[in-house]
Amino acid sequence: MQNTATNAVEAESIVKTYPGGVKALDGLSVTVRPGEVFGLLGPNGAGKSTTIKILTTLVRPDSGTASIAGHDVLSRPDRVRRVIGVVSQRSGADPMASGRDNLVLQAHLYGMRGAQVERRVSELLDRFDLGDAAGRQVRTYSGGMQRRLDVALGLVHRPRVLFLDEPTTGLDPEARAAMWEEIARLAGDDSLAILLTTHYLDEADRLARRLAIVDGGRVVAEGTPEGLKAELRGDAVHLELREAPDERRVRSLVEALPGVREIVFDGRRLSARADDGAAAVPIALAALDQAGVPVAAVTVARPSLDDVYLRHAGRRFAHTDEPVTAGAGGAR
């Protein structure tokens, strides 16, 4: 019997290099506590899917250790497979079979029998609102329906840990909202821990109780969304300059202003943190104007996860392919 205090996921210093020399994971560590929803947030290519593949026994890491609900991923993959549910980034459902057939097969593969299978399958079809489409081939399903079926497939055997790899990517806003609601509902079940990956800040913010920001195959920040934002102390001030600035000059100018810190350039965009954003803006505008640096737009905001990401990864989230100080690419 597993101790209920055993962590749902424990991964320590995982390294994975793909043939061709791509270092997908570079010492990633992550812990998911029992019953919680944990988010892995990161841009494309950060290593989220690779992490999921390793934790779900699909791929072996080069080094590092991992366990799921106390079972070692490397030495006891058979045990791990019984306690996990996996919804991978690509749908795993058989498009030529019906939704019901997919679920029935899945139930049998997890060792269910007879009436138990029937009961569980109809329960899931109802719950995920797939009852009417149950007999239809999956390839006729809408994107949202397919995704709901994927989640249902992951839940057939009542896993202790559910992995959701980018569950809402590619869904239209309506289907996305429905999926969020579904995940929130699953989160209410204290016996189920969820490890969710996403490249949507708002999704992580909204669904994850704790999250880790992944960048370049490692965790760069970790905590609750509120805690991470609170760490930033103060408001985020974003200035959009009319032309590419002389960074050194503008930096020293802004740095000299009272209560302003953490200045980061991203093309023509300048981001900083201010104890009191509303007070800092007029002073900053005046100072820049005087120095002959025209400003196109200003925003002041409570810190967002985007700001957390900016702070830890050194670049903005939305266009993470470009290095921080790259020349003209700043506008978005």
Next chain:
Amino acid sequence: MSALFVHTWWMTHRRLKALMRNPGLVVMTLVQPAIWLFLFGGLFRKVAELPGFGAASYADYLVPGVVVMSAVSSNMWAGMGVIDEIERGTLNRFLVSPVRRSAILNAGVIEQAVSTAVQSLVIVFLGRLAGASYPGGVLGVVVLIVASILLGAIFSALSSTMGLLVRQRETIIGLSVFLLLPLTFLSSAFMAEDLMPDWIRNIAAFNPLNWSLDTGRGALADVPDWQAVAVHGGWLLGLAALMILLSTLSFRSYQKSI
């Protein structure tokens, strides 16, 4: 053991259900053999009269040839199914479930055996309509079908292995294009061995397609040659086992590359 049995059962069930869902495909795969049978059967009828050909009629001779050629040609596409399953993510879903690796593989082998058996049986029946007779009787036909299943297993395992390792449809198409006709014509499928040039006969001795012909024809003959059946059937069985083992190993290699 019982988990392996249950898993094999359900994985096979899934595949056979997919096969039944698409009966048109089964019919399609029979068009070509039917053409071979009636076209070649008509065109080369007089070949059987050649001295040293050694068969009562060309139709009798041709049916095993068409059966084994069709077994190779339809099983050579198995890799396409593997690539489909990889691209859909279905294979990965199974690999993170408790399902035994060998059950995934068994299901493929069984599906292949069932569809090859049906296909071969239909060809035997069509051969009958085209005027062939089977002196070896039911037993001879059964041996021919088993030989075609084993031959099919060799090539479906080869194709699946390529699918897992290379994951490119072009490779599977290439395999089929480059192997099918040489294998067929470097064998006694359409021409008696005694009438072949030496070099072809030498190559044919190593051709698994030829082994299955020797097995099938040996059993279908007036006076069955059970020794030839046992020897060539043994070779077929051995190679099939080897190829299936190879495709099992290629799962590991696949998992390293994803």
